[in-house]
Amino acid sequence: MVKVGIDQITFHVPNHYVDMVELAKARDIDPNKFLIGIGQEKMAVPTIEEDIVAMAANAANRIVTEEDKELIDQVIFATESGFDFSKSAATYIHQMLGIQPFAKAYEVKHACYGGTAALISAFNYVKLNPERKVLVIMSDISRYGLNSGGEATQGAGAIAMLVTANPRILALDSETLSLTDNQFDFWRPSYAEVPYVQGKYSTELYIEMFNTIIEEYAKRYPERLSELQAISFHLPFTKMGRKCLQSLENKEETNLDSELVERWFSHYEDSTFIGRQVGNVYTGSLYLSLISLLNFDENLEEGQRIGMFSYGSGAVAELFTGVLQPGFKDHISKEGTLLHLNRREKLDISAYEENFEQTLSNEDGVIEVVKDKETLHPGFYLDRIDDHRRYYNEIT
Ligand code: CAA
Numbered sequence: 432m433v434k435v436g437i438d439q440i441t442f443h444v445p446n447h448y449v450d451m452v453e454l455a456k457a458r459d460i461d462p463n464k465f466l467i468g469i470g471q472e473k474m475a476v477p478t479i480e481e482d483i484v485a486m487a488a489n490a491a492n493r494i495v496t497e498e499d500k501e502l503i504d505q506v507i508f509a510t511e512s513g514f515d516f517s518k519s520a521a522t523y524i525h526q527m528l529g530i531q532p533f534a535k536a537y538e539v540k541h542a543c544y545g546g547t548a549a550l551i552s553a554f555n556y557v558k559l560n561p562e563r564k565v566l567v568i569m570s571d572i573s574r575y576g577l578n579s580g581g582e583a584t585q586g587a588g589a590i591a592m593l594v595t596a597n598p599r600i601l602a603l604d605s606e607t608l609s610l611t612d613n614q615f616d617f618w619r620p621s622y623a624e625v626p627y628v629q630g631k632y633s634t635e636l637y638i639e640m641f642n643t644i645i646e647e648y649a650k651r652y653p654e655r656l657s658e659l660q661a662i663s664f665h666l667p668f669t670k671m672g673r674k675c676l677q678s679l680e681n682k683e684e685t686n687l688d689s690e691l692v693e694r695w696f697s698h699y700e701d702s703t704f705i706g707r708q709v710g711n712v713y714t715g716s717l718y719l720s721l722i723s724l725l726n727f728d729e730n731l732e733e734g735q736r737i738g739m740f741s742y743g744s745g746a747v748a749e750l751f752t753g754v755l756q757p758g759f760k761d762h763i764s765k766e767g768t769l770l771h772l773n774r775r776e777k778l779d780i781s782a783y784e785e786n787f788e789q790t791l792s793n794e795d796g797v798i799e800v801v802k803d804k805e806t807l808h809p810g811f812y813l814d815r816i817d818d819h820r821r822y823y824n825e826i827t
Contacts, residue, residue: 435557436598436753437550438564439762442722443490444588444709444771445477446808447778447786454583457780465583470669470703474710476778477572477587479789480800480812483512484523485823487570488811490591491528495566499593500529504563506536507553509545509714512571513538514791514821516621524568527811527823542617543665544743545569546590546714551751553594554603561596568592571713573667576625577787584668586710590718600725600759601737606655607751608648610640617744633744634674637665640748641675641740642682648750649686655752657691660731661698662738663724665717668710669703672720675740701728708772717741726765733757774808791816 451471455462465471477486487508495503508521519538530536539545539552546569553565570589575581616633619626649656664672676699679692702724712719717739724731731737733755741749778786791798796819801807807826814824 433558433561433596434598434602435554435561435594435596436603436756437601438593438595438598439494440590440592440600440718440722441490441493442588442590442705442715442719442771443486443493444475444712444775445481445486446775447476447478448473448708448775449476449778449780449783451583453780458578458582468670469583470673471583471707471710473708474583474585475587475712475775476783476786478786479791480807480814481587482514482813482821483510483570483572483589484520484527484821485811485813486587486589487520487524487568487591488527488823490570490589491524491566491568492811494591494593495528499564499566501531502562502564503530503566504534504560505553505556505565506530506534507549507565507567508536508538509540509549509567509569510538510571511540511542511545511619511713513540520570521568523821523823524566528566530566541747542743542745543667543713543716544741544747544749546718547739547741547743547749547751550592550594551607551749557594557596565594566591567594569712569715569718571715573711573713574625575628577784579625580630581626581628584711586712588709588712588715588719590712590715590722592718599756599762601753602756603751603753604655604736606652607749608644608651609747609749610644610647611747612636612640614744614746616746634671636746637671637742637748638675638678640742640746642678644740644748644750645679645687655736657688658736659691659738659752660694660735661702661724661728662695662740663702663717663720664740665742666703666706666711666720667716669706672699672702672740698724698728698730705768705772722763722768725759725763726768731755733759
């Protein structure tokens with residue numbers, strides 16, 4: 432059986448961030464609520480030219496080689512921050528990266544679960560077509576509003592990964608377990624600029640679905656579960672996965688070995704490093720946590736199996752697994768991650784608030800997005816909207 436999985440993976444976050452201590456003070460909240468209570472230190476803030484396509488192109492451009500461009504058959508773009516109900520964000524990436532014309536490019540959506548739906552589709556395609564590759568992208572801007580209950584759990588960023596046969600990082604297993612429950616914990620009707628959210632309920636539902644999946648997984652695949660060295664979680668904020676693991680510890684009746692939960696806990700902190708500095712990137716959050724684990728956990732070894740818990744409000748959850756491949760550490764870069772995070776500039780709270788109010792809506796459909804190109808950082812950016820069409824440019 433051919434192995435299929437993640438051959439390359441990287442991320443891109445905007446050029447600015449807000450310091451959570453400063454945000455807490457501005458909102459008259461004890462900073463420890465943000466730092467410890469929800470587990471966030473910095474929050475990525477996109478400026479107007481850093482839309483989901485620009486961030487995605489910047490991530491993808493780092494991993495896609497000239498040879499890959501001929502071998503990629505699909506570009507799958509997961510997002511819940513789409514700016515068009517019809518044309519998919521994937522078509523821009525197809526053009527910006529110069530992928531061969533006979534590829535297909537499309538967008539998928541199911542809240543934060545969309546990224547996993549894209550990855551599993553890519554996995555299935557490459558299983559059937561092992562000579563070909565799929566580019567999977569997750570890109571989102573998480574916005575709840577100034578002074579809103581969810582403000583401290585905003586963020587923005589994109590993940591890009593190449594799914595191939597004989598992957599160099601993580602070979603995925605075919606057995607997965609998913610769960611669907613039609614609920615209103617977090618949702619954004621098409622007329623709403625920001626989501627409706629029942630914050631506390633959303634965290635409870637997330638934990639409940641995690642527990643239901645673990646119980647059923649333990650019945651169906653007991654050996655596989657006990658093999659899992661670590662679990663990466665979808666992290667809307669970094670306390671979330673910790674709350675799930677704690678819920679397993681506190682369970683009165685459980686078939687789980689307590690050493691197993693302790694083992695998962697021992698890897699947890701390293702999986703949160705990037706999320707703590709970025710915030711929620713919706714579809715990509717689980718994969719930021721995976722990159723974080725791969726980068727910062729010195730105790731992970733090739734051949735070990737890790738789990739990934741995906742959650743998308745509304746709600747769908749899935750637990751899937753993969754095996755770390757020989758030499759996987761050669762294909763991830765802790766230094767690159769730190770450089771990328773540390774290149775960012777801090778916005779003070781008034782600049783963040785001013786930036787937040789900037790929007791692209793314009794009935795004439797003509798907007799010169801970037802007034803002063805001298806201020807831009809290298810990379811792709813949204814240059815202008817003309818006749819309701821988005822045009823991108825690149826600073827090299
Ligand atoms: N020092 C240390 N800890 C403190 C503290 C202090 N001074 N003050 C408060 N805390 C702790 C609280 O005890 C609490 O801890 P526990 O969760 O362990 O009980 C924590 O800080 C948060 O406090 P509150 O519950 O009072 O916080 P809140 O009412 O402001 O809401 C939130 C937090 C619900 C996450 C809110 O930010 C929110 O609605 N966020 C958006 C929704 C969300 O992210 N939901 C997650 C599940 S849904 C999902 O995963 C999909 C998705 O991506 C959106």
